[in-house]
Amino acid sequence: MNGTDKLVRRVVTAGVLAAIAILLGATRLGFIPVPTPAGNATIMHVPAILGGIMEGPAVGGVIGLVFGIFSFFQATIPMFKDPFVAILPRIFIGITAWLAYVALRRLNEYLALVVSAAVGTLTNTVLVLGMAVWRGYMAPGVALTVGITHGLPEIVVAVIIVVAVVSAWKGLARRRHARL
């Protein structure tokens, strides 16, 4: 594969995954009800993680950027109507997810997927809340509470989805036989 082919592949993959991020945000599908005060765990950042895993940090970063811009425009609460909170942190989701994935891929594909989904999600939670504290929307204590009650369910959900999508696409079968 030469350089041009790779470029085309990256651009197109980033385009469709960014579209899914937007789609998840625009329908209720991107939000999973969880028993924490905030009410919903978002999975809108999952396309950025997948982009990082499949096509590297640049693709993961751009998808995060599109997701961030979209969530900035869609925001209906003050915190997320701040580009420092809504956009900037999102760029790093796909990058850290990629780092985790390449670091562990040789060890075990599944482990790499699980950790990478968790790391990408944590990046989102930690950076967004960190920015919120820095910009004065939240006191540190509040942010920590939100981070834990919110981050944990979000990690669980992201891991489930990332593992399912990548194994379906690559045809990795966890089981040899159907459960029949």
Added chain:
Amino acid sequence: MTEPLIAIRDLHYTYLPGTPLQAVALRGASMEVYAGEIVGLIGPAGAGKSTLLQHCNGLLRPTEPGHVIVDGQDLADPTVDLRRLRQMVGIVFQHPERQLFETLVGDDIAFGPRQLGMSRAEIRRRVEWAMRVVGLDFDTFVDRPTAALSGGERRKVAIAGVLALRPRVLILDEASAGLDPLTREEWQEQVRRLNADEGMTVIVVSSDMEEIAALAGRVYVMAEGRMVDEGTPAEVFAHTDLLNSLGLGQPVTSWVLGELRRRGYDVDPYAIRLEETVEELCRILRS
């Protein structure tokens, strides 16, 4: 005469009413389907065929005047048991191969029965049966990853997934679009067998008039949200002017017979089955 299994009476439906995107899809459509039939439904794009059929298993609910009665039950009733209804009426959509989500073939086909909480043995029996019906060998395919299948095989898996619910009514909404001619013949044979051997009632939507002529015992023609014609394939396909005005084609046989009649030959315009047409042609050649 017996009660129809599905009766749709004067059904109206509007998508997203009261918004700028409002689209009137049904304007008083009526249709009856009797147990054991194969009914064809044709019409130009946007005629409302899919909208009509999605009422049959409760994907869309009647909100405006009109009734949808399935097996004696009026679906306007909000207490209808959707789970039972969807088990009874199965829909295969266009490009069904795109709906696979499990990693292994067997698991994907077993999804429906599992949702219904059936026993393991029963689920396995149904999967075996469904795979046999669509022509996938159980032992060869059951443990294959779905990602490793060809497009045609994926489609068979998806259709088996609907059949595994053992619906009494099978709705095929452009389910055969994009099949190559050979697979198409095999497919039509399977549909016919499901109808004849398993007693499944079938509703086929297709833009392939040959397929409608080959399968359906009765055909409805739909345009702008209502029925504009109904009859046996031979009758419907003889109405050349109506079909032309709707931009719908005819099966080749029907077209040939029509052309011959226009040129003054005395042929039977209803002899649209291939053997019958050949018979007619031989007759006029002899005379």
Added chain:
Amino acid sequence: MQDFALLRHITIGQYLPGDSFVHRMDPRAKITVVLLLSLALTVNTSYLANILLLALCLGLIRAAGISLRYVLSGVRPALPFIIALSLMQLAFYGNPSVTSRLPVITFLRWGPIFITSSGLQLVLVSLARFVDLMILASILTNTTPLAHLAYGLEDMLKPFGRLGVPAQEISLIFILALRFVPILAEQLETLAKAQASRGADIGAGGRWRFWRTARAMLVLIVPLFLDAFRRAEELIVAMEARCYAGGRGRTRLVQLRMGWADGIAILICALLAVGFIWFRKSFPF
């Protein structure tokens, strides 16, 4: 999930056609103006600066002929949440880094609760900033077709191309994403109907067993991603066949044109922004 049609009809940045001065502005000028004003907003924390900026934004939205009620219509469902967050901000954030020349008055100090006048200022300024940004965002998305925004962005990123920023690729990604959203939305609607026909119960699991909800949603999410990947592969093959080689030398349908009015608007906003940023610490209150 009862209303499947809602999956398909999503609005991203509903363009409201019009013929105001704001509508006719060049998208690049609009993006520049919005960026400049956002920057000014971000660094100003005084009451006076925020009142002035709010007045400016209200003037802009008026000029665009869009009602403030429309701009803020999306906020209503989030209102209880906003109030709760603001109260928390007020209660726990007693000593924020607000640059203000006013003396800090402590209203209440009790356990972790610490309410001061500068905390109150922070809350009020955040709310004003929020309204400003709702307006600025609306100016971009409600008065400009999305494609024009993407083209404008592409042009504005071009100078960074020399620094290795793939400007045209990034804007192509935006354009592709916008093109794919309605296609994938329609696919999502069909998928939801197909899986519901097989007895899928999307949304089952409930709040407490959220992993079940997530697993139940895989019947939609997995095929949605697979379909997107498949479409991507098709497009890649098509683009390679047509020898797409990056953005260079591509021509496009929409040609953007800057007029003198655009220049003046940028100039005024640039001066305002510089003024607001330079004097951010000098506002009397």
